[in-house]
Amino acid sequence: MTSSAQFTTSAGAHSGAQHVTFIHSSDFQLGMTRWFLEDDAQSRFNDSRLRAIARLGDLATETGAEFIVVAGDVFDANALNPQTMDRALEVLGALPVPVYLLPGNHDALLPGAALERAAQRDNITVLADSTPVEVRPGIELVGAPLLARYATEDLAAKALAGLEPTDAIRILVAHGQCEDRSGENKPDRIDLSGLEAALGAGVIDYVAMGDTHSAGPIGATGRVWFSGAPEVTDFHDRRDNVEGGEVNSGKALVVGVDKRSAADSEVSVDERTVGEWTFDALHFEVSDSSDVKDLLDQLEAYPEKSRTVVKYSIAGTLGLEATRELEEGLAAKENVFGALYERERLMDLHLEPSDEELTDLPLSGYARDAMSTLLEMASVPTDPEGAASARDAVNLLFRLSKEPN
Numbered sequence: 001m002t003s004s005a006q007f008t009t010s011a012g013a014h015s016g017a018q019h020v021t022f023i024h025s026s027d028f029q030l031g032m033t034r035w036f037l038e039d040d041a042q043s044r045f046n047d048s049r050l051r052a053i054a055r056l057g058d059l060a061t062e063t064g065a066e067f068i069v070v071a072g073d074v075f076d077a078n079a080l081n082p083q084t085m086d087r088a089l090e091v092l093g094a095l096p097v098p099v100y101l102l103p104g105n106h107d108a109l110l111p112g113a114a115l116e117r118a119a120q121r122d123n124i125t126v127l128a129d130s131t132p133v134e135v136r137p138g139i140e141l142v143g144a145p146l147l148a149r150y151a152t153e154d155l156a157a158k159a160l161a162g163l164e165p166t167d168a169i170r171i172l173v174a175h176g177q178c179e180d181r182s183g184e185n186k187p188d189r190i191d192l193s194g195l196e197a198a199l200g201a202g203v204i205d206y207v208a209m210g211d212t213h214s215a216g217p218i219g220a221t222g223r224v225w226f227s228g229a230p231e232v233t234d235f236h237d238r239r240d241n242v243e244g245g246e247v248n249s250g251k252a253l254v255v256g257v258d259k260r261s262a263a264d265s266e267v268s269v270d271e272r273t274v275g276e277w278t279f280d281a282l283h284f285e286v287s288d289s290s291d292v293k294d295l296l297d298q299l300e301a302y303p304e305k306s307r308t309v310v311k312y313s314i315a316g317t318l319g320l321e322a323t324r325e326l327e328e329g330l331a332a333k334e335n336v337f338g339a340l341y342e343r344e345r346l347m348d349l350h351l352e353p354s355d356e357e358l359t360d361l362p363l364s365g366y367a368r369d370a371m372s373t374l375l376e377m378a379s380v381p382t383d384p385e386g387a388a389s390a391r392d393a394v395n396l397l398f399r400l401s402k403e404p405n
Helices: 039-063 082-093 114-118 155-160 192-201 289-300 320-334 355-360 365-377 384-402
Strands: 002-011 018-025 067-070 099-101 124-126 133-136 139-143 169-175 206-210 224-226 251-261 264-273 278-286 308-318 339-342 348-351
Touching: 018 039, 018 169, 039 067, 039 082, 039 251, 082 114, 114 124, 139 155, 155 169, 155 192, 169 251, 192 206, 192 224, 206 251, 278 289, 289 308, 289 320, 308 320, 320 339, 365 384
Parallel strands: 018 067, 067 099, 099 124, 139 169, 169 206, 206 224, 278 308, 308 339, 308 348
Antiparallel strands: 002 264, 018 251, 133 139, 251 264
């Protein structure tokens, strides 16, 4: 396992009478399928997601962590096929330390919920309400569980209501968003200022958040963190001037808390890599064979192609030979990657043979007329699907024209 970042915050002079180290994770969403993965790749992806959970146990052993807390969405849904459920419970039950699971929006604690079965395992505790759970004397967890698919209030604020500053180490476990990306003031939005006030008062010492699948802190305290998903679930958009998607998933957090009193505590967060897969969204600008080579070289540079998914868009204009090189190069890599496919709505690739290429084509009569028609179709921007089919036909006709009789 590799450490990618360490963060430490303190309040007061540090000389901790209480200390705890634990693993913070979230958003396993076991049972998730990805439409762009063929059956074989989906099977490998499923196995990797379970291995990522097992690595949480390895990480706990390595760091001396006393427990693992999962801040919601352990399962992708409450209705899972038996094989998915049984394999998930086998991995969770084999973890070497106690595991505390928070119901999230995907696996809300409804009658018959998947988490009810998980709670039957000896090492698993489901944070079913907001009553403080004593891990051991001086260490408490407070959950803000979802009891329905959608919350109608700030569940973190509800969990904190009535709690007083304490000399014990107290961790809040919550699932949701502190920022409303839609611009609406939704009732379930978690009030970050309220969390920071509770941290400042010594009511809680750390907030283990779930729902966002990329790891990172929010706010100014350094004590409110999303752990991100332990295995990637969506794409990191790597286009220039675009910061989107899962920019830091496949992580787990090793959290250390030292506390002498309500006013005197220190928190450290060590971000670790536990995932295996890469999902990237790429964009390429092309104008000649050199650009095509650079594009194919960039794809070739991925070290673990069978665990890599790339969706790509290409913009530009290429001649016949460069288009053939591009199509053949991409086709040669499709079966090597976990998945490799076009972002059709962003494709803006045009075929425009040079005068030299057209002159050199050994075509005449109907064949040359057909080539001219296909070239016109391949350049129609309002019909990307038809243009792509026309490019394929042009490439085929081009290859056939080059073959010896």
